[in-house]
Amino acid sequence: GEAMDRRRSCGVADAVCDATDASCTEGAPEVVQTTRLYAGAIGQATAHLAETRLSWESQPRNIAIFLRRATKELIEPFEMLRDWLVSRYGVRIFVDPAAAEELVPGEATWTPEQRPHLADMIDLIITMGGDGTLLFVSSLFERSVPPVVAFNFGSLGFLTTWDFGKFRSSLTRIFEDQSHLNLRRRLHVTVVQFDEGDRPSQVSEYQVLNEVVVDRGSSPYMAGIDAYVDSQYCTTVAADGVILSTPTGSTAYSLSAGGPMVHPAVTGVLFTPISPHSLSFRPVVFPDRSVVRLQLPQSARGDAQVTLDGRVGPTLRPGDCVVVSISAFPLPCVAPLSDTHTWLASLATVLHWNDRRKQESLTSASYTETIAAARRAGEAEQAIDGGAREDGAVFDSSPTASESLDDRKTADRRRGTRRDRDKAAADGTVARSPAVARRPRHRRRAAAMEQAPELACAETIDDIESFMRHA
Template identity: 40%
Template sequence: MSLDEVADKEASSPEEIQLVQSDAKFRSFSPPPIPIPAAPSIGSLVDSVSDERLDVMASHQSENGSISTASSTVSSLESEKAAYEFLAQTPIKSTDAHLVEFSEAMRTVAKALRRVAEGKAAAQAEVAEWKRKYELEMAHKQQNKIKGCGSCISCSSNDLDKLASQLTLDTAASDQLGCCGKHGICSHEVLQDEVPGPIQRPNHKMVGRKASFKLSWGCNGDKNGQHKHDFVSFEKGDITTAERSNKQILLKWESQPQTVLFITKPNSKSVRVLCAEMVRWLKEHKNINVFVEPRVSKELLTEDSSYNFIQTWDNDEEIKLLHTKVDLIVTLGGDGTVLWAASLFKGPVPPVVAFSLGSLGFMTPFPSEQYRDCLDNVLNGPFSITLRNRLQCHVIRDAAKDELVTEEPILVLNEVTIDRGISSYLTYLECYCDSSFVTCVQGDGLIISTTSGSTAYSLAAGGSMVHPQVPGILFTPICPHSLSFRPLILPEYVTLRVQVPYNSRGSAWASFDGKDRKQLSPGDALICSISPWPVPTACLVDSTTDFLRSIHEGLHWNLRKSQSFDGPRD
C-alpha cells in the first residue's frame, strides 16, 4: 500500500481527502522528497518519517501549547493508528516545512547569483575606469613624445612619468593628475587633434582642435593657490590635515575656446529669441563655431537661412563624440535644462555656462540679460567652477543575472529615486553600503542624491542642503513609515545597493533626475556610486557665493523679519 493509499484510507471527510490529496500533489513537486518507501509496512512507514518530521510535529505541538502532548504523541507513534492520524493531520505542515526550506535554499542561491551579477557590474565599471586611465596615460605620453609639454613650463617629463605612475587612486580628482599635476589639472588628456566624427556635413566647417585648459585649486579665494591631492599628511607618525578640501577651483584656458554647444529649454519663445541672438553674436563677434540640438537647428534655419553656419548631429553615435568637439556648453533655461545637458554626456562633460531662464535656478547663476559680459569673461577666463559629482547607476535585473552584459549605466546629476510608482503598497527596499547592511526602507521610497541634488527632491523629502562641492552621497527616505528614519549623508567613495526583496508585495520604480522610469521587480537591484565624470559648471562669483545666493534667493532660506530693538533686554 502506498503512502497516499494509507492516507486516503484514513481521510474520511471531504476536507481531509482534499488535504491529503493536495499533500500528495505537493510531494510530487517538492524537490527535496520526503523519504517514502514504495510499499511500506507500518514499521518502515514510521521509520521513514524523518527526524525532521518529528521535529516539525513536536514544534507543531509545542506551538499549540502542549509540549507534554508532543512527547506522548511521539511515544504513541509506535501504534499504527497514531501514525495514520499523524499523517492525515500534519501532512501540509510538514511538507510546507520542506517547501519553505527548499524555497529558502533557492533564494540563497538566487541571492548568490545576484551578488555575482552585481559584482560583475561593479567590476565592469572599474575595468572601464582603468581602461580610461590607461588610454589617457598613453595619449598623454604620445602627445609628450611628439611635442613635449609646451604649455606647462615647469613640468619635466620625469615629473610626468612619476605622476603617471601615481595613477592608482580611485577618485575623479586623482584621475586627472597629468602633466600639470603639480600645479593643477591639464585638459590635454581628453584632447584630440583629429575628431573621428562619423558623418561630416559637407557644408559644415570642420571643428578645430579642442581648447586646452588648466584647473587650479585656490585657497580661501587665493586664486594663485596650488592644487594638492594629499589632504592629510602623516609625517613622523602624526596625522595632520595638510590642506583644506573646500578650495575654489579655477579654470584657465591655455588656448582659445573655439566651439560652443547650446542646449535650450524647448517651447519657450523667450529662449528661442535669446538663443538666436546669442548664436549670431558668438559667430560674428567671437568667431565661435556653434553646435545646437537638431530641433534648434531646424528652428533657426526656418527662421533665417543665414544661420547655415550652425552645426548639429544626426544620431546618438555623434552625441557620444560631442565632448571631443565642444569647449563650452551654454544652457538657456532652468535647472532642468542643465540636467538635460548633463544627461547628453555619458563621459567627460565640457564646462557648462548656465543662463537663468527658469523660476528657481540653483544651477543657473548667469543673468541672461548680461550674456555678452558673462560670455566674454568665460571665454577669456580664468573663471571659478563647481565640480559637480554625478552618480552612476546600474540596474541589475534578477532575470538577467547570468548574462555577461548588464544594462548601460545611467548618470544623474541630481538623484536617483526609487519609489512605489503607481502602487498603493509600501515600498520595501533592502539597502547596502559596500558590503554592510544599511536598512530596510518601508515607505514611499528612497532618494539617493548627489550634493548638487541636495537642494532638489531630497530637500523636499527632509534631507539636508549640502554645498555642491562637498564630496558625499545623500540617503534620504521618502515618507518612511517609521519615526526614527533620519536622512544620512555617506562619503563619496561608497557603493550603494538597493534591492527589491523577493518577498516585496510589488515592484519599485527608479527614476533618474526625474526622468526615465524603470521598473524594479522583486529580485532586481540598483547599484550607485560616484561617477568619474563630474559636471563642471561655471560660477558667476565662486562656488560658495553662488550656492548661498541660490538658497537665499531661490528658497528664501531662513527669511524672517528681524526682531526690533524696542522691547525687554538683559
C-alpha cells in the first residue's frame, strides 16, 4: 500500500506509471499484479502527457467490459467481442454488475467489496455505449484508472472514438502498441457539510471528468454563491448556478451555458456562470494549480444542489462548501490518433463546428445552371407576351420542364384573357377582363360605360353584365 501511494503521488495512475523512472519506486516492494505498461517518459514532463503512445510491457490478462444500461441490442456485439478476445488472446473477461444482472447473466463480475480495488484487478477497460458510459466508468475509480477503449454505441459519441465495426483490427493495433494514449484531466471535488456548531459533519470526495455544477436546484430564488480562488475572495455568483469544468467538459454543459471550447491537453479549471444576473459576468479559465471554493453564505435564501457529471450529489445548506482542484489521476483514454486529431475530428463530426456552405465561383456548375434557368424563363415569358397574334391562332399550353405551377397558372390566365378579348373584338362586343371583375360595382359600371357608350341606358350593373353575357 505504501508503494502504491508513492507511485500515485507522482500524479499519474498505476495504469500509466513512470516505469522509465526508477527513482520513483526504488526500494519499494513489488505491488499487486496489475497493468504492465508505460507511455514514454510520462513521469518526466507533464506538459507532454497528452501526446504519448500506449506501450505494453506484458499482454493484458484481465479485461472489464462495460455495457450501456438496459440495451439488449448490445448482447450480440458483446458476445462477438468476448469470444474473439478469449480465442485470440486468452484473456479473462469481466462485466459490470449491472450488465451481469440485466443483460449477460453468468458472466464474471466483481463484488461491492472488490470495487475499491478494481485498478489492481483490471488491466484494460472496454466500454460499449456513449459518453455517459465513459463518465460512469470514471466515477468508479477514485484514484488510478486502467486504460479505457471506448466503442461508440451512443447518440453523440464525442468521447467514444472507436468504431465497433472494426473492433478486430482496432484491438489488434492496441495490443501491438500502435495506438495513442490521451490523458484526460479530472477534477477532485470535496463537498464539506457543516453542523449547527460550524463543525464539519460530513466530507465527501469525488472524481469528475466533465464538470461539477452548483445551482439553485428546486429553489425558486436566484442562487447566491461566494467564490474563492486560492483562499482569496473572487466574486459572488448571482445566477441560476455555476459550472466548474475540465477542458474535456468544455464541450458539454459549459458550452451550452456560453463557455469556451478548450483543447483537452490544456490544464485548467473553467468557471462558467449559468444565466447570470449581470451581463458582464463572463466565463473565465483558472490555471491548473488553482483551488476553487464555492460556499453557500449564511444569508442564502435557499439551499443549493451539487451535480457531478450529471449525477445528483449532496445538497448544500447555508455554510456548506465545495472545493475543486485538478485531480492527480487522469483518465487514460486509448485513441487511434493524437488528442489534437481526435478533438478536431469530434468538433467537425459531432458539433459541426464552423460548418457552413462555401461560397462558389460564378463560373461553377450551380451558378451556370441558375443563369440558364433564368434565361429560359425570360424567353418563355417573351413568347407569351410578345407581339400581336393572328386571329384563330392555336397556343401551345403544354408546360415545359422549367415552368413551375405558378408560372403555368399565370400563363393560362393571360391566354384566356386574350382569347376573350379577341373574340369580343371579332363579334363587336366587349369582354369583361378579370381585372374589371375584381373592381367595386360602381367602378365596374363606369369602366363599362367607357368601353361601350351604347350601354349608358342600362339601369343597373346587372343589366350590363347580362347584356355582355348574351352578346
